[in-house]
Amino acid sequence: MTTLKSIPLLLIFPIVFFINDSVLAQEQPLQLTSAQAIEDFNWLRFSLEYVHPRLYKYDSKIAVDARFDSVRAQVNNGISGLDFLALVRQVNASVRCGHLYTIPQGQLEKEVLSKKVLPFQIKVLEDSIYVLHDCSNASIRNGSSILSINGVQSKKILTSILPGIASDGYIQTRKLRLMERYIYYPFQGFDLYYHLHVDRSDVFKIEYLEYGTGKKKSVTIPGISIEERSKLLLKKYRIDSQAWFKTPSPSLAINEQKNYALLTVSRSFYNKAIDPDFSSFLDSTFYALKSKKIDNLIIDLRNNEGGSEQQQMELMSYLYDQPFRLYQHIYLSHLDFRPLRQVIIERDTSNLLFNNDDSYMRKINDHLWINNYEYSDNLMLKPPKANVFKGKLYVLMNGTCFSSAADLVADLKKTTTAVFIGEETGGTYEGPTGGDAIVIQLPNSKIMVRISPNIQLGYMYQIHPVGRGVLPTHPIKYTIKDVVENVDLEMELAKALIQKSK
Structure with a gap:
């Protein structure tokens, strides 16, 4: 039997992800049949109900059960792997536990890491999203305020993303700061949240207010790989994404x-x-x-x-x-x-x-x-x-x-x-x-x-x-x-x- 006292109590786990060609290899997107999705969801529900000691801390069992039942109904007819990942993230985030991590593995991890991302970093202040360190040829000024991406208003983007970010209790500051984290690409950061909960396009139409002038501008720019953006950030701005x-x-x-x-x-x-x-x-x-x-x-x-x-x-x-x-x-x-x-x-x-x-x-x-x-x-x-x-x-x-x-x-x-x-x-x-x-x-x-x-x-x-x-x-x-x-x-x-x- 495992000895209880011997288990190390590390409150978070260090994971470093290295993106290489094998990870980025293109494969067919994962698709789950109705039976597969239901099996996975039933295991998720049972595991949370059995293991998590604070599952009903913020919501009653009736409310939690209703939420589970609602999600279960959404997978009855089969679902794409990415859509299922988005649902699992939202279910886990609803528990309001920052230590409840949802991490894609296998084919889903490859899909997440091989997606095209915005060619810049973002900063979130209040309910606004700002451009930092643009690596595209559009040369969007640092600090420009994003009005919309692919027709979706910034406020709508944030309200779509926030329910899928796990955080303790009623704390919003962690959710906002996790959007700006460019470290754990498979399970944190704006790139992932946007891709799962807003839009999966490889091209981005950005409407923004230019920093310094306040002029309204629009530009359509192609997405780039995570690896390419990291190289450009280092070359153009001397920003090492692994500096932490x-x-x-x-x-x-x-x-x-x-x-x-x-x-x-x-x-x-x-x-x-x-x-x-x-x-x-x-x-x-x-x-x-x-x-x-x-x-x-x-x-x-x-x-x-x-x-x-x-x-x-x-x-x-x-x-x-x-x-x-x-x-x-x-x-x-x-x-x-x-x-x-x-x-x-x-x-x-x-x-x-x-x-x-x-x-x-x-x-x-x-x-x-x-x-x-x-x-x-x-x-x-x-x-x-x-x-x-x-x-x-x-x-x-x-x-x-x-x-x-x-x-x-x-x-x-x-x-x-x-x-x-x-x-x-x-x-x-x-x-x-x-x-x-x-x-x-x-x-x-x-x-x-x-x-x-x-x-x-x-x-x-x-x-x-x-x-x-x-x-x-x-x-x-x-x-x-x-x-x-x-x-x-x-x-x-x-x-x-x-x-x-x-």
Whole structure:
């Protein structure tokens, strides 16, 4: 039997996709028969009902069942693979769990990666879409506002896309920021969302208001491959689409003259090839802050998707001067996942019954277990470090702060007097549905769905709007002019507040 305590609780998974000629090879689009689509949908429904511990957190069982029944009716006569993928995404997104990932595999993945995409990146501000870094021959100015694409108005595009983006609770900032992520092409980003939920054309008629002049213009441009756009972005704008993976994290800059330091933690996935050892880095960092008598610390967590709970706990031990632990409780939907043996992947299917001989987990009801006592590392109180920081904290955050990174922000909200600058974090304040994942693959479409059976309830929970992330002390709203001019409003405000406090 699988041992429950041995399962690593990584709250998000690092996946790097390399697009090559074999992936982009053209094949006939996937088409599912009525029987195939119904079989896949029935497995999806059963898996969500069996595994997900918060399936009815935001909607009643009656409402969820009605939604399932409605989608089931849409696949009765067969369906294309891409249309089925779009439906599965919307079903999963309706659960309001950011850790519920929908990832095409096999033929569907090839279709998604071989599609023609817009030859530019986009920025979403409020309910408007803007052009950034145009790689076409049309030379659309940076910051131009898109009025429509192929006759579909920008607002309609956004309202069509948003229901298919999985995000925690009622948090919208993560949905908006995920549109702008050009990293995980098979399951995130505007290219995918537009292709699945709006239009699958290879040619795009763009109507837009030109940045700077306000002139209304129209241009028809051919789509290009993801790989071609990446090459053009690097050549024309020196933008490396994989820079997030290549930039060392964490990093530190100290300004002794102005009495502040900047600690940037852009990733929580450790890459031994480029990243410093986290524990050693923090040890030297906070020794330096204390010895140099630095009173102000800016922690930049923007775009940190989460990952390592060890990093989260380690950093907390330098920022809070009392004993602390990550979670008050850990819940689990089931100990026995053998009913899913036929569709489970990424796990030894001969070990689907978790070992609970020592009664670590106590059964609450037929669908929920709770830790019975506290020897899990994440449930143990950890003492603060000797060089714990006692100055003023300024936390920079946005909707891409997710999973363990969003939890860290919530921990700081509960325990410190930190100033929070930016926008609502992408993970719920009360704690994530994260941890270990039960990964299934639908037998005919080959769509992979990662479902977490866990609930982690954050330590020292305080009253907070359910289903919302940490809200900023100082909300930041960008204009397209700020974006075009590469202004960093969060950083500017943090430095201004530090100067003002002197």
